[in-house]
Amino acid sequence: MAEESQEELDKFLSKIDDIHRIVQDLSSNDPNEVSKAMEQSDILLKDTSKTGVDRTIINKSSSESTQQQMSPNAFMSALEKDAQERAENRRKNKILADELKTKGNEAFHQQLYDQAIDYYTQGLKIKKDYDILYTNRAQVYVKQGRYEDAINDCDWALKVTPTFIKAYVIKGKCLINLKEFDRAKEEFIQAEEIAIKKFESINTRQCIQEVQRQRDKYQREESARIFLSNEDSSIPMNLTNTLKKLNFDKQSIIYYIGGIDLLCQIIKDETTRTAFRVNNGFNLFNSHSIITESDNENLSESIFNLMIILCQDDDENTKQCLESKFFINYLTKNIYSSNAFQFLVEISLKNQSRLILMQKITPDKFIQYLMNIIDDKNSNRIYAAKLLSNLAIESKIKQYFNNKDELIKLITIL
Numbered sequence: 076m077a078e079e080s081q082e083e084l085d086k087f088l089s090k091i092d093d094i095h096r097i098v099q100d101l102s103s104n105d106p107n108e109v110s111k112a113m114e115q116s117d118i119l120l121k122d123t124s125k126t127g128v129d130r131t132i133i134n135k136s137s138s139e140s141t142q143q144q145m146s147p148n149a150f151m152s153a154l155e156k157d158a159q160e161r162a163e164n165r166r167k168n169k170i171l172a173d174e175l176k177t178k179g180n181e182a183f184h185q186q187l188y189d190q191a192i193d194y195y196t197q198g199l200k201i202k203k204d205y206d207i208l209y210t211n212r213a214q215v216y217v218k219q220g221r222y223e224d225a226i227n228d229c230d231w232a233l234k235v236t237p238t239f240i241k242a243y244v245i246k247g248k249c250l251i252n253l254k255e256f257d258r259a260k261e262e263f264i265q266a267e268e269i270a271i272k273k274f275e276s277i278n279t280r281q282c283i284q285e286v287q288r289q290r291d292k293y294q295r296e297e298s299a300r301i302f303l304s305n306e307d308s309s310i311p312m313n314l315t316n317t318l319k320k321l322n323f324d325k326q327s328i329i330y331y332i333g334g335i336d337l338l339c340q341i342i343k344d345e346t347t348r349t350a351f352r353v354n355n356g357f358n359l360f361n362s363h364s365i366i367t368e369s370d371n372e373n374l375s376e377s378i379f380n381l382m383i384i385l386c387q388d389d390d391e392n393t394k395q396c397l398e399s400k401f402f403i404n405y406l407t408k409n410i411y412s413s414n415a416f417q418f419l420v421e422i423s424l425k426n427q428s429r430l431i432l433m434q435k436i437t438p439d440k441f442i443q444y445l446m447n448i449i450d451d452k453n454s455n456r457i458y459a460a461k462l463l464s465n466l467a468i469e470s471k472i473k474q475y476f477n478n479k480d481e482l483i484k485l486i487t488i489l
Contacts, residue, residue, distance in 0.1 A: 165202075172202040176211065183215055191215045206232040210241050213249075222249040240266045240277060247282060256290040292391055299349035314341050318356055324364055328371050335377040339384055348389050360399035367400045372412060375405065379414035386422060393422055397431045406435055416458035423465035430469075438471045 179194030195212035199205060209232035216225035229246040232239050247262035260283060267279035306313050321334040338356075342348055351357075359366050366378065378401060386393040396402060396418075405415065422428040448459035466472045 168202045169205075172198040172205050172208065175201070176205075176208055179208075179211060179215075183211070186218075188215050188218055204235045206235040206239050206242070209235070210239070210245055213242075213245050217245065217249060217252075220252075222252050225249045238269050238273065240269055240273075240275065243269070244277075244279075244282060247286075251286060251289050254293055256286050256293075260286045288390065295345060295349040296353050298346055299353045302346050302350050303354055312337060312341070314338075314347060314350055315354060317341060318351075318354055318359070321359060322363065326365075328365075328369065328374055331366060332374055332377045335374075335381050339377075339381050342381075342384050345388070348385055348387065348392060351385060352392055352395065357395045357399060360396070360401040362400070367404060370408075376412050376414045379412065379418045383414065383418050383421060386418070386428075390425070390427060393425070393428045394431060397422065397428060397435065403435060411455065413455055413458070416455050416462065420458055420461045420465065423462055429466065433466070433469055433471060438475060442472065442475055 175194045175198035179191045179198065182188075182191035182194060192212055192215050195208050195215070198208045199212075202208070209228040213225040213228035213232070216222070216228065226246050226249050229242040229249070232242040236242075243262045243266035247259045247266070250256070250259035250262060263279045263282040263286065266277065266282075269275075270277045270279065303315060306315055308316070310316070317334060317337055321331060321338075338351070342351055360378070361367065366374070369375070382396045382402075386396055405411075411419075419432070423432060442463065445459045445463045449456045449463070463472075467476075
């Protein structure tokens, strides 16, 4: 008898679980899930009407027997009401979460990162399955250098939406910063596969190339650190000692020209080019009171000669040269040296460095300056023509020459 009672209890609890699951599925956003739940509820009702539940050991009272005779329509009505209430709550929560997302986005654009995180977190407390809030908060964590936290949020976003491409991309970029290049590449490949299936356009190839670029950069910097650690400090004219001496203030211009020319002799391969960067060599171009501000033509010639050497097959060095205080100040001058033109011609051959250069110049004024150089037929006219040719593929330059008069003028000059 006890065994029979236990069996009845198990059946009763099982039906409770079935009803709970059906109610959840009826409130789903997926029409297929709702349809399946409706079918399952019909089956459950038919089963209940056939067997009844009056044999349960929970209660044998006559009032319960009356409840057990609830009609199928009443039961379905109760289920539908519960589903509607749940759907309405979800709708209200989505509205509140969206409001917090908007506030978070505004804070993010104003670089108020802690405030943005707070808004996104509040939104997730209201709607825990909001994938976009997870990736938005992850992007803030990236700005703060909190890559592990960002990865964790991306993982939560992918639990909610396994095909969320943005989460894979952010996670991949975080893994690059953590030097986990193989894992990063896997994330981008996964994003690419999903994009193909969903017919979405996303440039994951560029992301994968960035993984290789960052891997190469990391390996070069590790080799450079080994090189620097093995430098003989007793040699006065090695890379480290030369950089230290160049950082002295209030020396003569000839002193700095000599030091920079010496660097041009020391830096002769990939390892020494990278070692210059690793050893904070770019401080010379950014914070040195004389080098960054000097109008001396000979000093500028020496600096651009050094930059040409530093940028050979080194995208990171090129980027740092173009973004240096010295270079930005130099662009404001009306006269460019031969070495400056040579440097600009060489870096303008590469897409990334050309884009950086375009951000630093005023296209109309820069083009006019180059055309004047070409027209004057001075010694730099060939460099000016080559530079203009290299830049011509950029949209801002093309727009300038959409003016027929300017195009005719250029043809006449050439």
